[in-house]
Amino acid sequence: MKNTLLLDQLIKIQQQQMISFHMPGHKNGRIFERLPYKNFKNILTYIDTTEISGTDNLHHPKGAIKKAQERASRLMGSEETFFLVNGSTSGIYSMIMAVTNPGDKVIIGRNCHKAVINGLILGDCIPCYLAPTVDPVQGIALEITPASVERMLLEQPDAKAVVITYPTYHGVASDLKKIAEIVHKYDKILLVDEAHGAHLGLSEALPKTALECGADIVVQSTHKTLPAFTQSSMLHIQGSRVDRDKLKFMLRLHQSSSPSYLLMASLDVAMTIYESHGKELMGELLNHVKEFKSSMKEYEGVVLFDEDDFSEATASLYTLDPTKLWISLQRKGISGVQLEEELRSTFGIQMELSNLYGVLGIGTIGNEKKDFIQLAKAIEGINSLSKTYTSYTTIIGHNVKSPLMMEIPQWALTPKEALYREKRTVRLQEAIGLISGTTITPYPPGIPILMPGEVINKGLIQYIKAITSMGMEVIGLKDDTQLLIDVIK
Structure with missing residues (x-):
């Protein structure tokens, strides 16, 4: 048989047995080995099906999908929840176009994902940008302040909605409850891209969920921080400010007419794990993160994006999601790009992203203690190396x-x-x-x-x-x- 090019490459990467501090949240399927519900990993090819008798229909659910969405709604605290099989992107498009008409203004954070911009293009809307505060040392976007939201609402009284990213990729959570109060005071609609916050309801030590803060529509990338397959997401709605029939039409418009039952099943499995083991696993994860960060304090060259390491410009920061690990070795003259490459090539650890300043790791309930031990050893080793790096400022x-x-x-x-x-x-x-x-x-x-x-x-x-x-x-x-x-x- 001829080579299967993409499959061969994926198998090659899998065989390297990299430690995952990147998406998806199931961490190379390891959580399904620890929690083998219904032999899920081994039956995937058998349950890849379509709309036949008994499988239900995502775009008109009456049976199993309807019940699964209702359970997700109960667990996530919404009034109604919709499974997304075209990623959070389809949910973002749908929520923007559900609350606007062509030519409308929408207030958005400048640190938004490109899906928000593309949603405005599709809806022919005009963006009004909110600038986040920024940490000048790490170059990281911080919060969107409630005061800046109110100023923009006063400057753009005809804006239809406000879109906030909460939390950010780096785990920064703005004062969303106060923002929601301000948005609703001016009779506008609050849309939240909570792609990186599907896990927030699992611990009081994490920022409040967007729904708890009062958002009208929330989109979550379940696959990013919970054990669902890539591209599996959810949209949640509450309150009476949104035309739900228009929203449902937009969801049909922006999603496949042949939705993947594998993706929907993975969302359901993720909710089972969330309900049965989520809080316990999150407690373990937070302990692992705490121990890792504590061990990093010993090394002068290592800077974490943590409450204790904020520069003066971050003094007004509202709150952080501790499961996001920002690590910088700028003091050693090592860029984030160089650090990511060293972690991958020398220590078999794959981070989520890197830039000029540092690397970002995403910790989820799919990670285990040994992952953090290996990461700590790797950072210690790189920090103590006599190897000379070409400083990015030199380049x-x-x-x-x-x-x-x-x-x-x-x-x-x-x-x-x-x-x-x-x-x-x-x-x-x-x-x-x-x-x-x-x-x-x-x-x-x-x-x-x-x-x-x-x-x-x-x-x-x-x-x-x-x-x-x-x-x-x-x-x-x-x-x-x-x-x-x-x-x-």
Whole structure:
């Protein structure tokens, strides 16, 4: 038989037995070995089916899917819950378009995922950006303050909704309860991208869930922090501010008409684990994280994104999700890209993402104590190495800073207007002052730094050149080597 190219590559990676501090939350299926419900791992090919008698229909559920969604609703604290098989992306598109009409304004955090921007393009809406506070040392987006939300609502009284990312990729949770009170005071709708917070209800030591804070619609990537398969997500709704029939239509519009029963079954299994073992496993995870962070305090070169390590600019930070592990060895002259590569190639540990400053690991109830022990040993080893690294400041210079620390670029066209305008391709360094015809997104985390319709400035060009020179992947460029970009003609 000829080689199965993608399958062979996936098997090759699996055989390396990497320690996972990345998505999905089941950690290479290990949690299904510890909790082997219904022999789930071994029957997957047999339950890949379609809408036949007894399987129910996601877009008109009356039987098993309906009951599974109702249980998820009870466990997650919503009034109604919908399974998503096209990822949180489909949920974000649906919730935005369910509460807006073409031409409406939507207030969004500038640190949003690209799915939010794409949702505005699809709905032909106009974004009004909220700038998060930023840690200047780590270049990490912090909170969206309630005061900034209220200011924007006063400046844009005709905005229909507010979209907040809660918590962020790095685990920062804004004062969402206060934000919800402000949004509702002005009779607007609060939409929350809680992609990284499906686990928050498992412990009082974690930030409150978005539903507990008063959000109207919440989208969660169940697969990111709970044991569901990649692309398996949920949408939750409460209250009377949203037209639910319109929302259901949008969910049908943005999801496959042939939904995967494997993905839906994995959501149901994730809820079983959540209900039966979730709090116990989360308690163990939080202990492992606490022990790991405590051990890191011994090493002068290691900086964690933790309450004890905040710079002065983070003093107003609301709260953090401790299951997110931000680790920086900048003091050793080691960039995050270099640190990620060292962890993977030398110690067999795969992190979630890296950038100029550090690496991010995602801890979930699928991780075990031994994972954190190995990570601690690896960081200790790298921190104490006599190996000489080429400092990223030597490569890119001292003047390059995160786009989050820059002013939000001026916009000349709405994202949808820019999408349909005629374009031409230029070299990145020749694009200063031109209007972007594309979205530029370092990946991960998938947070755009330049939107269609925005004017390209020198600082953005410097940053894009810097991160590509360090080996980071940037989606939206026409050519990674020559750094070509589409601009409005």
